[in-house]
Amino acid sequence: MSGEDKILDELAGKKYKYGFVTDIELDTIPKGLNEDTIRFISAKKKEPKFMLDWRLNAYRNWLKMKEPTWANIHYPPIDYQDIVYYAAPKQRTKLNNLDELAPEIKATYDKLGIPLEEQMVLAGVAVDAVMDSVSVATTYKDKLSELGIIFSSMSDAIKDHPELIEKYLGSVVPQGDNYFAALNSAVFSDGSFIYIPKGVRSPMELSTYFRINAAFTGQFERTLIVADEGSYVSYLEGCTAPIRDENQLHAAVVELVAHDNAEIKYSTVQNWYPGDKEGKGGIYNFVTKRGICAGVNSKISWTQVETGSSITWKYPSVILKGENAIGEFYSVAMTNNYQQADTGTKMIHLGKNTKSRIVSKGISAGHSNNSYRGLVRVTKSADNVKNFSQCDSLLMGDKCGAHTFPYFEIKNNTATVEHEATTSKIKDEILFYCNQRGIPEEDAVALIVNGYAKEILNNLPMEFAVEAQKLLAVSLEGSVG
Amino acid sequence: MANTTLEKNNFKENIIKEFKKFENHLNSSSLVALHDLRKDALKHFDTLGFPDRKDEEWKYTNTDLITKHDFHQDFSINTTSLYAKEIKKFFIPELDANIAVLVNGKYSDDLSNIKDDSNKIYISSFKEVRKKHSDIFNTHFAKYADYKTNSFTALNTAFACDSIFIYVPDGNKIKDPVIILNISDTKKPNTLLQPRNLIISGKDSSVTLIDLNYTVGNNHSLNNTVTEIFADKNSELNLYKIQSEGDKSFHIGTTQVHQEEYSKFNSATISWGGSITRNNLNSLLNGEGCECNFDGAFVLSGNQHVDNHTLVDHAVPNCQSNEFYKGILGDNSVGVFNGKIIVRKDAQKTNAYQSNKNILLTKTAAMNSKPQLEIFADDVRCSHGATTGQLNEDELFYLRTRGIDKKEARITLLFAFASEIIQKIKVEPLKNILFDMLHNKLKKGS
Incomplete structure (x- = not known):
């Protein structure tokens, strides 16, 4: 064999090390997940090396883990090799004006009372038609950066603020935390990053801006919010408008860090496609959300309105580490048809004088199953802890289920922990009263459900509280009579 | 429970091996059906093994601490190891009762005191059952306590031998309570006892049972008891279980109740003895109009x-x-409360209420509480509440301003807290001894 042949042979036998580089011009990669997929995603996003290592580490963790089966949900096995893990944002078919939109979607938008410009964005009407909103968004962005607030996509943040990302990413939800968090850590596509500097109070709800962009968020979202000492931020994720998405599996991770005297208010309105009346299709939503009250007097408050997804698996939690920290969880979870929700919270009390409050309202209709699952843990070091939990379930119809699985682990005698739960249906006499006043059955139910959920909805930023109320009414459609 | 490096022994394998020995002691001729059941249960036990803490039902109780001991069951017949005077202290003063004594899970004719009243209530060992009520026994035995998924029940069923059968025929209302005195004689080390009781209250009957659990001797023991209760239509059954075993006793007690229409089951479970105690209490409400109080x-x-x-x-x-x-x-x-209420699909108009209240006295004590509701019907009223806290400072202060010293004030408040449960017991003499026991326990413990 000549020297030249030998070299050729060697080269042929070697796996082409830079294989992924050539593919970078493509917008998508084939289905499947392996280390090359992760290298591709990382390269595509031009990430620094530490991010690639971090992702690969998460992937290796994930390979060793098993999908959890303890939740009260049932679904056919997910084929993780049958998923496309990277796709550039698709250019959706542009509509010229709202009249081209399917009438039933238009009707839903109207019922929810979504402003016209936003309807256009959501529906994908050509961008020039909604120039106003976009410029509004830009104005907001300028105002925020003046205060030193960083509010950007996760991809940009990794490039622009690698030191913050390296410090905080995975600090609350470690890569190996659970099966879905590990998967997300390996392949997350994008998400939001917020940093509020010391002593700054965010002058606006970081929601209006976000909502306009929300329609395009991906399947594996990663959100990180850091509130430095004495700062405040209120953030709203998601959208009341029904979102249809081809991707069935969603595995998001949200991490919140609140330093001394900081407060984070995180609100979610989730209305992903819940599947049809027979329970076919629909999004599987496996989300890991956790915040840490790292500093003294810090506060984290989760508010969620969950009406969408065929499966919801989600436990927004707070680790109360700093003294006098406060954790709150307010939730309305509504399931209809064949939806399944297993959702709740964990309050882990580590610091002295920490307080937590849990208010969960479940509404089940149709053939759905709705579970509250929550943990309150008081460790030995946590003196004078106070916790109050309330979990109510409302049942509509005799084919649905409502379940409550609270766990209390109390290891300190100075703790005061209280829990209450009730399950009931809408009383006939209340319905009758409404009917008698000329309110039709469906409206009456919506009215009663809204009253029932009011305590939670009141915690949402105002404009969303109004929309969320209407959303509950829309989600209830077809559940009465 | 940081100690995870407990040395494993072969308790499970050994006990399975001992089944042969057990068979040799049985007079197997007439009980083929029962013995087939035993063999089936043993098979299930072999497959199930002892539960570990990954099992959701055993999340807060570590059975390794029990099964690290190599327990042995005494299979010999007709040997009552205790004398009457040794157990006399366990009787309840001033109470007219039928007393059935079990020593290490075996019914003792000599020690028991059943008033000859056999037309109204029938109390006997399993052996005697065959003579008179074998049809009833066969209809009900091992039909309620599930040995296919619960390994301790499987183990008990495999070795079910000569415990108590109580049958109240239709229409009989029994005034005097029945005491089941369940004694662990632990003079020998590592005693395993597996009492297996079957209690049937016929239609329109009523009966009160007092299940007393005591220990003689001071070695490790495991009391793995299973009691099946069938409450027929319109019957009323009270079951008061007092767990007052020794410091080295492990207790796994399973009571499975099956209730028919309009039956009423009241129970009180009082635990202050033993090292590790697990009280499983399950009731299936299988007929309309039932009432069940735990x-x-x-x-x-x-x-x-x-x-x-x-x-x-x-x-x-x-x-x-x-x-x-x-x-x-x-x-x-460490205390654990795991209460589950299931309301099945058609169980409309159900009222279910559950409450768990706990007081932690020290920083090193812990309470794990898990009240659960699983509801599949809409026209129901279900609620549960759970609280864990400490003694109310204001109440303590109030008592102290009245000149009561701190210790006495604490005991008074704790006594009041716990006696709310004891108050519900309908047998006065039993109530009195429980109040005494509670007071002593609080005096020693707090």
Whole structure:
């Protein structure tokens, strides 16, 4: 064999090390997940090396883990090799004006009372038609950066603020935390990053801006919010408008860090496609959300309105580490048809004088199953802890289920922990009263459900509280009579 | 429970091997059906093994601490190892009762005191059953306690031998309570006892049972008991279980109740003895109009661990259940409350209520509480509440301003807290001795 042949042979036998580089011009990669997929995603996003290592580490963790089966949900096995893990944002078919939109979607938008410009964005009407909103968004962005607030996509943040990302990413939800968090850590596509500097109070709800962009968020979202000492931020994720998405599996991770005297208010309105009346299709939503009250007097408050997804698996939690920290969880979870929700919270009390409050309202209709699952843990070091939990379930119809699985682990005698739960249906006499006043059955139910959920909805930023109320009414459609 | 490096021994393998020995002691001729059942249960036990803490039902109780001991069951017949005078102290003063004594799980004719009243109530060992009520026995035995998924029940069923059968025929209302005195004789080390009881109250009957659990001797023992109860239409059954075993006793008690239409089952489970205690109490409400009341109190000190595990299964409409458990935890003790209420699809008009209140006395005590509701019917009223806290400072202060010293004030408040459960017991002499025991326990423990 000549020297030249030998070299050729060697080269042929070697796996082409830079294989992924050539593919970078493509917008998508084939289905499947392996280390090359992760290298591709990382390269595509031009990430620094530490991010690639971090992702690969998460992937290796994930390979060793098993999908959890303890939740009260049932679904056919997910084929993780049958998923496309990277796709550039698709250019959706542009509509010229709202009249081209399917009438039933238009009707839903109207019922929810979504402003016209936003309807256009959501529906994908050509961008020039909604120039106003976009410029509004830009104005907001300028105002925020003046205060030193960083509010950007996760991809940009990794490039622009690698030191913050390296410090905080995975600090609350470690890569190996659970099966879905590990998967997300390996392949997350994008998400939001917020940093509020010391002593700054965010002058606006970081929601209006976000909502306009929300329609395009991906399947594996990663959100990180850091509130430095004495700062405040209120953030709203998601959208009341029904979102249809081809991707069935969603595995998001949200991490919140609140330093001394900081407060984070995180609100979610989730209305992903819940599947049809027979329970076919629909999004599987496996989300890991956790915040840490790292500093003294810090506060984290989760508010969620969950009406969408065929499966919801989600436990927004707070680790109360700093003294006098406060954790709150307010939730309305509504399931209809064949939806399944297993959702709740964990309050882990580590610091002295920490307080937590849990208010969960479940509404089940149709053939759905709705579970509250929550943990309150008081460790030995946590003196004078106070916790109050309330979990109510409302049942509509005799084919649905409502379940409550609270766990209390109390290891300190100075703790005061209280829990209450009730399950009931809408009383006939209340319905009758409404009917008698000329309110039709469906409206009456919506009215009663809204009253029932009011305590939670009141915690949402105002404009969303109004929309969320209407959303509950829309989600209830077809559940009465 | 940081100690995870417990050396494993072969308790499971050994006990399976001992089954042969057990068979040799049995007079197997007439009980083929029962013996087939035993063999089936043993097979299930072999497959199931002992539960570990990954099992959701055993999340807070570590069975390794029990099964690390190599327990042995005494299979010999006709040997009552105790004398009458040794157990006399366990009787309840001033109470007219039928007393059935079990020593290490075996019915003792000599020690028992059954008034000859056999037309109204029938109390006997399994052996005697065959003579008179074998049809009833066969209809009900091992039909309610599930040995296919519960390994301790499987183990008990495999070795079910000569415990108590109680049958109240239709229409009989029994005034005097029946005491089941369940004694662990632990003079020999590592005693395993597996009492297996079957209790049937016929239509329109009523009966009160007092299940007393005591220990003689001071070695490790495991009391793995299973009691099946069938409450027929319109019957009323009270079951008061007092767990007052020794410091080295492990207790796994399973009571499975099956209720028919309009039956009423009241229970109180009082635990203040033993090292690790698990009280499984399950009731299936299988006929309309049933009522089921579970009350319980546990007062713990030292390193005691008590796990109260209850299940109320509403299978049919128009039933109601109430559950009320209270715990006082001192020293390094650990308490567990796991209460599950299931309301099945057609069980409309169900009323179910559950409450668990606990007081932690020290920083080293811990309470794990897990009240659960699983509801599949809409026209129901279900609620549960759970609280864990400490003694109310204001109440303490009030008593102290009245000149009561701190210790006495604490005992008074704790006594009041726990006695709420004992008050519900309908047998006065039993109530009195429980109040005394509670007071002594609190005096020692707090």
